[in-house]
Amino acid sequence: MNGKKAILFVSFGVASASARHASLDACAEAIRHAFPDYLVCQAYTSQFMRKRLRAEGVLVPSVEEALEDLRQRGVERVVLQPSHLTPGEEYTQKVWLPASACQPLFAELRIGSPLFAEEKRDEELLRIILQSLDCRGTEQVVLLGHGSPHQHNPIYERLQRMADDRNIPVHIGVLEPSDWPGFREVLNRLQQRGAEAVLLAPLLLAGGVHVYRDMAGNEPASWKSRLLAAGFSVRTDLHALGERAAIREQFVRSIRALLASDK
Helix, strand or coil, rough: CCCCCCEEECCCCCCHHHHHHCCCCHHHHHHHCCCCCCCEEEEECCCCHHHHHHCCCCCCCCHHHHHHHHHHHHCCEEEEEEEECCCCHHHHHHHHHHHHHHHHHCCEEECCCCHHHHHHHHHHHHHHHCCCCCCCCEEEEEEEEECCCCCCCCHHHHHHHHHHCCCEEEEEEEECCHHHHHHHHHHHHHHHHCEEEEEEEEECCCCCCCHHHCCCCCCCCHHHHHHCCCCCEEEECCCHHHHHHHHHHHHHHHHHHHCCCCC
């Protein structure tokens, strides 16, 4: 292994050990396999998640801490690949800004973009996701993303417009109540299309409470329960995007493109 170059895979973080291993760790392992000459490590942007995991004996650094550790280990060239799906507030404030500030520490520090950063890739990525789902008959697919708590994230609308333009039976909603499209908007879309059966799946990189409780839980407030109460038959796919090999390969592809660029 050449310790002078490294790939830093940056995620929001997830508390559940099983979800972490199945998604974030699996993505990092796919990157490690594709780039055997690179030191591959991870960082989490969520301070809350890092603190919670630290109490359990799991130590994951922030972006700044990970980059400082790489500098001290003599790494000279770094590729930072975020796992964040959209270029929203979390990516801007906790990935791009701190990483940019650390660029003078290295001979080279290349900062990658979220998967849905470029509109030209939307259709390809959405089709990859749909191909990994077991959609049956006349089912309409509801993909549930996170959304932003402080500012509207327009990527979800952009994906929806693209799906509608191509007559793809997908409806995209977000969990964050301050962002949209929310449950009411998705429900209206399903009703307007005369939908009867729904396949509900996460547009989230990692699983955990958002998938098992907020999306597919049996509590009245979950999306599954609310869709059932509205009269739809509902199936759920509990696999987050990071659990899907085709999505993990997209991170590898993004890193290859970043290494081949003239940045």
